[in-house]
Amino acid sequence: MSLKPKYLVSIVGPTAVGKTALCIDLAKALRTEIISADSRQFYKEMSIGTAKPTELELSQVRHHFVDDRSIEVEFSAGKFEKEAMNTISELHKIKETVIMTGGSGLYIDAVLNGFNEMPEIDPEVRQDLNAKFENEGLEALLEELEKVDPKYYETVDKGNPHRVIRGLEVYLSSGEPYSSYRTGRKPNRDFNAIKIGLERPREELYARINQRVDIMMSQGLLDEVTELQDFRDKQALQTVGYKEIFDHLDGVTDLNEAVELIKRNSRRYAKRQMTWFRRDNEIKWFHPDDFQNILEYIKDQMKK
Incomplete structure (x- = not known):
């Protein structure tokens, strides 16, 4: 008797597009768990500026690689590949399908396509x-x-x-x-990848980004960044939402300027994310609200 095939459903898209809510609904429908491939949500100390899933969202479906390490410990895409592959293998022992989601293209690619061994750096x-x-x-x-x-x-x-x-x-x-x-290296994976991209019209996405930044500020982003000043040289903090607040704390900008820069740089980041994901012709694109068609597409791919 042949073993049943296993599937990794990869859900990608730009910041604020709506990945979290959709993936929770999909995970419930597919009775599975979620691998987070967001390069900043790993860290316990970074919550508001990374738009982590809420406690309520985390309680509905188990998420892996969210809040599972300190920012004091560097975590690379190569390390993520190894740890994520181990987690996916364990989940596939009891589940036919696993969902992986995030906006960090490098980390998604690490799991789907692998890395060559990196050289020693002088x-x-x-x-x-x-x-x-x-x-x-x-x-x-x-x-x-x-x-x-x-x-x-x-x-x-x-x-x-x-x-x-x-x-x-x-x-x-x-x-x-x-x-x-x-x-350079295309590793053998013991699962079939189903790739889905989420997109919205530009005006709709940009409005969501602007709204998200306002919500982050009301939730206390300024205080979160202030408490992280001792770690500001860490790679995870050289990113949108944190570097602009550091500049404000240094007296380079006032707070209103910093907030507007976060919105602008978030919109630019979303554009770069889409450029990255558009390279992959295997990704099937949907609006995040199109849940039923997304679920049907996944089930159709599994039948094939």
């Missing part, structure tokens, strides 16, 4: 790049990255110096572009 290379960032700014690093690794340059979060430096340090340490390490 400490002097890292030191030199950090010094260049301090002295010449992010634009100088982006210009260099575009020359040596145009493929990674197209998809990298251009507002995130850690990601930009990562691409450069891999190239300068190994002589090979970072993009080649990320796409």
Whole structure:
């Protein structure tokens, strides 16, 4: 007797599109659990600015990789791949289907497509790049990255110096572009991937983003970021919603300016997320409110 096939349903889309609510409904319908592939929701100390699922939402369906580690411990996409694969394998022993969701394309890709082993980084290379960032700014690093690794340059979060430096340090340490390490290996997976993307009309999405930022501020984002100042050099905090508040705390902007910058940078981030996900022709796109058609599509793919 042949073993029943297993499925990983990947639900992707830009920030504020509505992934959390839809995935909870799908998980209930499919009687399964959710793997979070959001690179900031891992950390216990970051809640408001990451729009984590609420306590009520978490109580309805079990979520893995939410609030499960401290920001004091670095967690990379490569480490996430290994831990997520172990969790998915354990879940597949008792469940036919597992849902994975998030807006972090690198972490989604790590599970679906795998990574090559990354090279050792020359400490002097890292030191030199950090010094260049301090002295010449992010634009100088982006210009260099575009020359040596145009493929990674197209998809990298251009507002995130850690990601930009990562691409450069891999190239300068190994002589090979970072993009080649990320796409060279296609691992064997013992599940079938069903890929779904969520999208909304631009005006609708941007309105949701703006509203979400206002809600974050009312929930206490300023206090959350203030309490994280000792960790501001961590990669997870070099991101939208946190770096703008740090600038405010440094006296660079007033609070109203900081809030408007969070909204603007969140909209720009959503655009970059869509650019990343649109590369994958296997993703089937839906409006998040189209629950019944999404569920039927998943069941149809499983029958195939």
